[in-house]
Amino acid sequence: MLYGMSWDKDFIYAAYRRRKARNRNNLSLKRLMGWITVTTINPDNGTFDFKRYIKMPREDFVDVHQIQVHNGKIWATCTSLNTIAVIDPENGSFIHWLPNKEWSGSDRNHFNSLFFDQENKVYVTAHNNSFKSNNYSQIYIHDTKTYEQLDLIELPLYCSHNVVKIDNTLFVGDTNKSSIAIVEDREIVDYVKIDENKWLRGIAISEDMWAIGVSPFTESNYRGSGDGKVVLTGNDFKKQGEIYLPSSGQIYELRWLDVWDHAHPVGPFLSSDFNPNRDSLNVLKEDRTIRDIEDQACQNHDTQRQEKQLAQTPLSVNQNR
Numbered sequence: 001m002l003y004g005m006s007w008d009k010d011f012i013y014a015a016y017r018r019r020k021a022r023n024r025n026n027l028s029l030k031r032l033m034g035w036i037t038v039t040t041i042n043p044d045n046g047t048f049d050f051k052r053y054i055k056m057p058r059e060d061f062v063d064v065h066q067i068q069v070h071n072g073k074i075w076a077t078c079t080s081l082n083t084i085a086v087i088d089p090e091n092g093s094f095i096h097w098l099p100n101k102e103w104s105g106s107d108r109n110h111f112n113s114l115f116f117d118q119e120n121k122v123y124v125t126a127h128n129n130s131f132k133s134n135n136y137s138q139i140y141i142h143d144t145k146t147y148e149q150l151d152l153i154e155l156p157l158y159c160s161h162n163v164v165k166i167d168n169t170l171f172v173g174d175t176n177k178s179s180i181a182i183v184e185d186r187e188i189v190d191y192v193k194i195d196e197n198k199w200l201r202g203i204a205i206s207e208d209m210w211a212i213g214v215s216p217f218t219e220s221n222y223r224g225s226g227d228g229k230v231v232l233t234g235n236d237f238k239k240q241g242e243i244y245l246p247s248s249g250q251i252y253e254l255r256w257l258d259v260w261d262h263a264h265p266v267g268p269f270l271s272s273d274f275n276p277n278r279d280s281l282n283v284l285k286e287d288r289t290i291r292d293i294e295d296q297a298c299q300n301h302d303t304q305r306q307e308k309q310l311a312q313t314p315l316s317v318n319q320n321r
Helices: 290-311
Strands: 002-008 013-023 028-040 048-055 064-070 073-078 083-087 093-096 111-116 119-128 138-143 151-156 160-166 170-175 178-185 187-191 198-205 212-216 228-233 239-245
Touching: 002 073, 013 048, 013 064, 013 212, 073 111, 083 111, 093 138, 111 160, 160 198, 178 198
Parallel strands: 002 064, 064 111
Antiparallel strands: 002 013, 013 028, 028 048, 064 073, 073 083, 083 093, 111 119, 119 138, 138 151, 160 170, 170 178, 178 187, 198 212, 212 228, 228 239
C-alpha cells in the first residue's frame, strides 16, 4: 500500500506500507515493516525506473504515512509509534522524535502529514482517533532544527489529513466530511465541501488549480478496492472537473510533477529549472506505473529475506496503485 511521495533533485521517494494476512480467510491482518522505494523517471520514454529501496529504520515502523524531503532528509510520519522519523536517504541513518512527548509507543494522535514553511517550521497533522485521544484534530507546529514544539492549534475537525500553509492561511483536510477547512488566526473562517460521503486525502496545488483526492468509505481490510477520483478546482474552489480512477482503491497522496506544487514546496521534479540536467516531460507513459514498481520491490524484498533466512538456517499519483 503506497501512501506518501516526495523527491529531491535526483530521485522520487515513495513510502510503502505492507500488511500480511494471518489466516486463509484474510480476516485478520498484521502490519509488516514498510520501506521507501527510490525511483527516477527515464527522460527518453517517461517510465519509472526502480533504483533501490530504503528499509524503515526499525522493525516496528510499520505504518508509514506521508513523507516529505526537507534539507536533504526524508521526513516520514509513522502513525503506529506516534512519531516522526528523519532519515538520511544515502545511508539509512535516522533519528525520530515525538510531536506529543506525553505519548509514544502506539498510535494515539495518528500523525499522518507534514508541511514545511520558509521559517524553519514543520506543521504536523494530528488526525486524532477520538476513541484513543478523545480529541478533535490538531496541528502541531515544531522547529525543524531543534524539534521543539512552537505552537499547537486546536481545530473542531475530525480525522484530518493534509495541511498546507499559503501566506498566513492554513488549509486542512477534514477527511470524514470530504471538506477543506480554511484557518486564519487559529480560527476556521471558511469550510469548503469538496464531495459527498467520501474520504478526502491528498492535495496538490499549482498556481491556478487544486487537485484533491477523494475515496469511498471502505473497511481498512478492503481499501485496495473501489473507485477513487481526483476533484479539480480553481483557487476559489469552484469545481473545474474530475478525474475518475476506476478500481483504484484508496487515494492517499497527490503531487504535481511538472509544475510547482504549493502543497509540496520542494520544486517540480520534471523541470529543468529544478534540475538543469533534466528535460521536462509533458506526459508519463502508462505502461509502467508506480504500482508495478512497488510490486516488484515487494518481490525483491521477500526473495532477499528468504535467501537470508536460508543462509542462516541451522520490504505511486498519490493513490493506492
